Amino acid sequence: MANRSSTSVNRITMEDIASEAGVSAMTVSRVLRSSSAVLPETRDRILDIIERLGFVPDQSAGALSSRRSGFVAMIVPSLNNSNFADTHRGLTNVLRQFGLNLLAAFSDYSLQQEENIIETMLRRRPEGIVLAGARSHMTKRSQHLLKMSRIPVIQTWDVPDEPIDHVVGFSNFNAAYVMVEHLWSREYRRIAFLGSSALGNRGSKRISGYLAAMKKFGGAPTIVDTGPVPATMEQGQRALDILTKQRPDADAVLCISDPLAFGLLMACNRQGVAVPSQIAIAGFGDFDIGRWSHPTLTTVQVGSYEMGALAGRLMLDAIDAGREGQIIKPTVRETGISVIAREST
Amino acid sequence: MANRSSTSVNRITMEDIASEAGVSAMTVSRVLRSSSAVLPETRDRILDIIERLGFVPDQSAGALSSRRSGFVAMIVPSLNNSNFADTHRGLTNVLRQFGLNLLAAFSDYSLQQEENIIETMLRRRPEGIVLAGARSHMTKRSQHLLKMSRIPVIQTWDVPDEPIDHVVGFSNFNAAYVMVEHLWSREYRRIAFLGSSALGNRGSKRISGYLAAMKKFGGAPTIVDTGPVPATMEQGQRALDILTKQRPDADAVLCISDPLAFGLLMACNRQGVAVPSQIAIAGFGDFDIGRWSHPTLTTVQVGSYEMGALAGRLMLDAIDAGREGQIIKPTVRETGISVIAREST
DNA sequence: TTGAAAGCGCTAACAA
DNA sequence: TTGTTAGCGCTTTCAA
Numbered sequence: 001m002a003n004r005s006s007t008s009v010n011r012i013t014m015e016d017i018a019s020e021a022g023v024s025a026m027t028v029s030r031v032l033r034s035s036s037a038v039l040p041e042t043r044d045r046i047l048d049i050i051e052r053l054g055f056v057p058d059q060s061a062g063a064l065s066s067r068r069s070g071f072v073a074m075i076v077p078s079l080n081n082s083n084f085a086d087t088h089r090g091l092t093n094v095l096r097q098f099g100l101n102l103l104a105a106f107s108d109y110s111l112q113q114e115e116n117i118i119e120t121m122l123r124r125r126p127e128g129i130v131l132a133g134a135r136s137h138m139t140k141r142s143q144h145l146l147k148m149s150r151i152p153v154i155q156t157w158d159v160p161d162e163p164i165d166h167v168v169g170f171s172n173f174n175a176a177y178v179m180v181e182h183l184w185s186r187e188y189r190r191i192a193f194l195g196s197s198a199l200g201n202r203g204s205k206r207i208s209g210y211l212a213a214m215k216k217f218g219g220a221p222t223i224v225d226t227g228p229v230p231a232t233m234e235q236g237q238r239a240l241d242i243l244t245k246q247r248p249d250a251d252a253v254l255c256i257s258d259p260l261a262f263g264l265l266m267a268c269n270r271q272g273v274a275v276p277s278q279i280a281i282a283g284f285g286d287f288d289i290g291r292w293s294h295p296t297l298t299t300v301q302v303g304s305y306e307m308g309a310l311a312g313r314l315m316l317d318a319i320d321a322g323r324e325g326q327i328i329k330p331t332v333r334e335t336g337i338s339v340i341a342r343e344s345t
Numbered sequence: 346m347a348n349r350s351s352t353s354v355n356r357i358t359m360e361d362i363a364s365e366a367g368v369s370a371m372t373v374s375r376v377l378r379s380s381s382a383v384l385p386e387t388r389d390r391i392l393d394i395i396e397r398l399g400f401v402p403d404q405s406a407g408a409l410s411s412r413r414s415g416f417v418a419m420i421v422p423s424l425n426n427s428n429f430a431d432t433h434r435g436l437t438n439v440l441r442q443f444g445l446n447l448l449a450a451f452s453d454y455s456l457q458q459e460e461n462i463i464e465t466m467l468r469r470r471p472e473g474i475v476l477a478g479a480r481s482h483m484t485k486r487s488q489h490l491l492k493m494s495r496i497p498v499i500q501t502w503d504v505p506d507e508p509i510d511h512v513v514g515f516s517n518f519n520a521a522y523v524m525v526e527h528l529w530s531r532e533y534r535r536i537a538f539l540g541s542s543a544l545g546n547r548g549s550k551r552i553s554g555y556l557a558a559m560k561k562f563g564g565a566p567t568i569v570d571t572g573p574v575p576a577t578m579e580q581g582q583r584a585l586d587i588l589t590k591q592r593p594d595a596d597a598v599l600c601i602s603d604p605l606a607f608g609l610l611m612a613c614n615r616q617g618v619a620v621p622s623q624i625a626i627a628g629f630g631d632f633d634i635g636r637w638s639h640p641t642l643t644t645v646q647v648g649s650y651e652m653g654a655l656a657g658r659l660m661l662d663a664i665d666a667g668r669e670g671q672i673i674k675p676t677v678r679e680t681g682i683s684v685i686a687r688e689s690t
Numbered sequence: 691t692t693g694a695a696a697g698c699g700c701t702a703a704c705a706a
Numbered sequence: 707t708t709g710t711t712a713g714c715g716c717t718t719t720c721a722a
């Protein structure tokens with residue numbers, strides 16, 4: 001009597017649980033999904049067996065049948081980012097209440113990797129996909145894949161000129177603009193901008209905001225290019241010398257991100273440049289390092305957690321609509337931004 | 346003629362590609378998996394159609410059939426950690442060459458959440474599971490689920506007393522021990538330890554190592570409890586006052602992690618306590634903040650990337666063995682640790 | 691080199 | 707309250 005147990009992999013199935021309990025597989029399914037009533041004593045018997053055998057139902061099979069994979073995919077540039085961590089937490093907390101899981105994959109700031117993991121995720125049929133730190137710049141194929149996917153796509157951390165679908169972000173232009181306003185109001189006049197001048201990413205929007213604000217106030221702009229994204233502490237460290245050469249009279253520096261600002265700040269401490277009396281430093285993103293550095297870092301708070309929560313709710317609506325055969329038209333939501341003035345300015 | 350197109354969700358399938366190309370679904374499958382020869386002109390025609398329609402095959406269905414899900418799950422405490430980022434990268438780089446994807450989920454340092462995401466992952470039938478920053482302490486159910494899962498489990502970042510399956514880690518005991526050695530060799534004698542004294546996590550191993558080393562050298566140990574894990578910059582910031590009260594004569598502090606050490610370092614800068622002349626500070630983990638802080642931070646390097654790469658290779662071996670119906674017996678591998686002496690000591 | 695049949699483990703839909 | 711049937715989209719196996 002050759003049966004399945006002769007194969008090397010012999011997974012436990014609902015059928016096994018069912019026969020052990022003397023019921024059909026359908027009853028086991030009902031118990032697990034509490035979709036409809038099952039006699040309490042039957043239910044308890046089944047649950048006991050499940051627990052004893054450590055049975056975990058195969059959701060891939062379930063998804064195939066129900067056409068619901070039960071998860072949302074999140075594409076993130078880096079696993080080392082307190083901002084994305086907050087966004088992720090906001091998303092999780094909302095989706096969890098709806099029984100949706102959040103699975104993440106990382107692109108390491110590479111467009112090619114990003115394309116790969118997008119396809120990887122789509123193969124598993126997520127019910128929606130969230131791009132964290134979405135850049136305007138993606139590969140053509142990434143965009144094509146997402147557009148053809150027929151699932152809600154939410155880009156966060158930016159408001160791209162041509163969104164794929166939905167957007168939950170903030171204005172990078174305004175963020176830089178209000179920081180210049182802040183610095184100007186504190187009597188700083190020779191304000192330099194530190195960051196990558198590479199096009200097609202969030203940074204370029206911030207540069208535009210900086211330039212626009214400087215123009216309005218009548219200051220002379222200076223942009224110090226620190227190299228490729230992501231901006232790092234190391235780049236900030238090195239930037240002090242470059243800045244000194246390029247704009248020796250600068251009295252304030254607006255950095256494209258907190259890690260960059262932190263690197264610069266530490267270089268100042270090291271070289272005895274007093275912050276903020278000799279030079280003021282402002283960052284971007286309200287990373288945790290800026291809250292505990294000495295001096296503490298003035299920054300722009302962009303609602304990292306809130307973006308996740310907003311994206312989560314939007315995702316639920318969009319998935320719900322999709323299940324009814326409808327489609328929510330592309331939505332753009334912006335979270336508020338605010339300057340957090342600290343010691344460094 | 347009512348066909349499937351009347352349903353609201355009308356996904357593209359291999360069947361669609363096949364009929365468009367005038368072949369059977371099996372041929373499409375062969376093209377996509379290059380498992381066996383297909384006539385070049387047929388292959389090209391099929392690839393064209395796939396590209397044009399943006400078809401992405403359903404891997405859940407494929408997995409159901411082939412019994413290979415094609416992914417490994419990684420359970421991580423936090424998305425905000427440069428060490429786990431390195432481990433993740435090491436893992437990805439190895440697994441990718443083998444056509445395996447890495448999907449991540451986060452526990453936020455909560456045992457209950459950890460249990461939930463372990464089950465969530467197991468439902469999707471990963472071919473293996475990696476726990477990053479595994480603590481000895483997990484819920485009973487987490488352990489039970491993992492043991493019953495019949496897939497390779499690799500715990501990293503620790504060498505638990507009772508491993509579930511495989512382990513790729515380093516000795517937290519030794520790591521603290523060698524740091525005390527380092528401090529002692531630099532003539533520090535009144536060395537305090539800063540960290541959570543909570544049991545069942547990596548920290549308690551480090552405490553043991555610290556205590557053992559102090560005992561050997563004949564120093565009087567002091568443990569300053571900074572509160573719940575994970576140790577944060579904020580805890581470090583607050584710790585200076587506590588330390589001053591509890592051990593006012595300390596000339597060196599061994600912190601349980603770099604973020605904690607960084608918080609303490611910044612508090613010292615702020616309050617005018619000279620580092621290292623008044624007090625030396627050592628951290629743990631070689632986080633990026635320690636490389637760029639002022640002063641730079643002495644720390645213990647634990648091979649974050651290497652652990653990922655090692656775990657990846659071990660995972661490949663274990664999965665391979667599993668496919669042949671064999672099982673690799675539980676393995677323990679340790680990466681080397683080394684003190685990185687910097688300015689803070 | 692290609693196709694047909696069967697089935698992976700589950701759930702929708704209907705029947706009892 | 708429970709069971710039966712069919713089928714989700716793919717791959718395995720065997721046949722042509």
